[in-house]
Amino acid sequence: MKYRDHRVALVVPCHNEGITIYNTVTSFKEAMPELELYVFDNSSKDNTSEEARRAGAEVIFVKTPGKGNVVRRIFADVDADIYVMTDGDDTYEAAAVKKLVDKLIDDKLDMVVGCRKVAPEIAELAYRSGHQWGNKMLTGTVMKIFGGQFTDMLSGYRVFSRRYAKSFPALAQGFETETELTVHALELRMPYGEVMTEYSERPEGSESKLSTYKDGFRILNMIVRLFMREKPVVFFGIIASLFALLSMLFGMPVIDEFLETGLVPRLPTALLAASLMMIAIACLFAGLVLDGITTSRQEIKRLFYLNTHKS
Structure with missing residues (x-):
């Protein structure tokens, strides 16, 4: 035994x-x-x-x-x-x-x-x-x-x-x-x-x-x-994709109307679409930055794990 x-x-x-x-x-x-x-x-x-x-x-x-x-x-x-x-x-x-x-x-x-x-x-x-x-x-x-x-x-x-x-x-x-x-x-x-x-x-x-x-x-x-903590790119990537999708849903009709008439009559909708896209980009960058931090933290934990005497 x-x-x-x-x-x-x-x-x-x-x-x-x-x-x-x-x-x-x-x-x-x-x-x-x-x-x-x-x-x-x-x-x-x-x-x-x-x-x-x-x-x-x-x-x-x-x-x-x-x-x-x-x-x-x-x-x-x-x-x-x-x-x-x-x-x-x-x-x-x-x-x-x-x-x-x-x-x-x-x-x-x-x-x-x-x-x-x-x-x-x-x-x-x-x-x-x-x-x-x-x-x-x-x-x-x-x-x-x-x-x-x-x-x-x-x-x-x-x-x-x-x-x-x-x-x-x-x-x-x-x-x-x-x-x-x-x-x-x-x-x-x-x-x-x-x-x-x-x-x-x-x-x-x-x-x-x-x-x-x-x-x-x-x-x-x-x-x-x-x-969120261990897979930030995937987590914030999902959020970014949702905001980007909403931005396109609101923004495409505004863009089509602008291409046809050269005017943007629905300015609040255009601002909402632009804001949603900015949030999406911010979420994506947040995920990339946090991924670097997560990788460093996992490397430290891994090294500490390897440095601990195994029974």
Whole structure:
């Protein structure tokens, strides 16, 4: 078992998980006794920290709310060769942890995602209404924009290499962090993989912190922001094309009339068309300038990634 030659840390972001955090930590510890155990308590108001300590984990408190803020602290505070991240709600398959870690090591990957596989009879219990459809839609959108072959982009069960963890900027604040985790791997062209894992319903008395519409829109907003930040030429090129098209729609009749009569009777329309074309040109130049900045930023991140000791 190659993972025994590495420091492997279990990192669990959680908020008000109570008894489920105890079950989560103990099940992972049973599946892989070599794990170093860390629970990041995101301002819980229940006995989460006590249950985590009872399970044998070191508890680190994160006062700033939001899973993305917790992930930032995880990668900053934990020093390990391999990071196993899972949610604290006891829904992910702890027994699959060795498969994920072994795949990371054997295939020389930087990230392995535990794709959720749900038995049909418990699908309605494991997911809220619309969650599966929303996951497929958001994952498909990211794959169309950034490429890649992820099938469950929003899974909270992942394994990372050290150089992934130490090169990840962690700018997201909430549940949109999974999107940022995925795009970071795609933009640096890191090797990644997936492993199918069982996903079960939440234990009785445990409630999901994910808001279907609020967090869905936050994830979609993150996708748009990453699209603008990582592919500015394409993003602003689309906007420039739309403004240029509107400019031509308004301007062509004015130009035709001028060619026929030598007059411009519809001056406001002519000014609108000219203004729209100027906006289109400005958007195009903005995309070109930002592309140079993005390229430099990606080069710096890539060099930092390569300079980080690989586990």
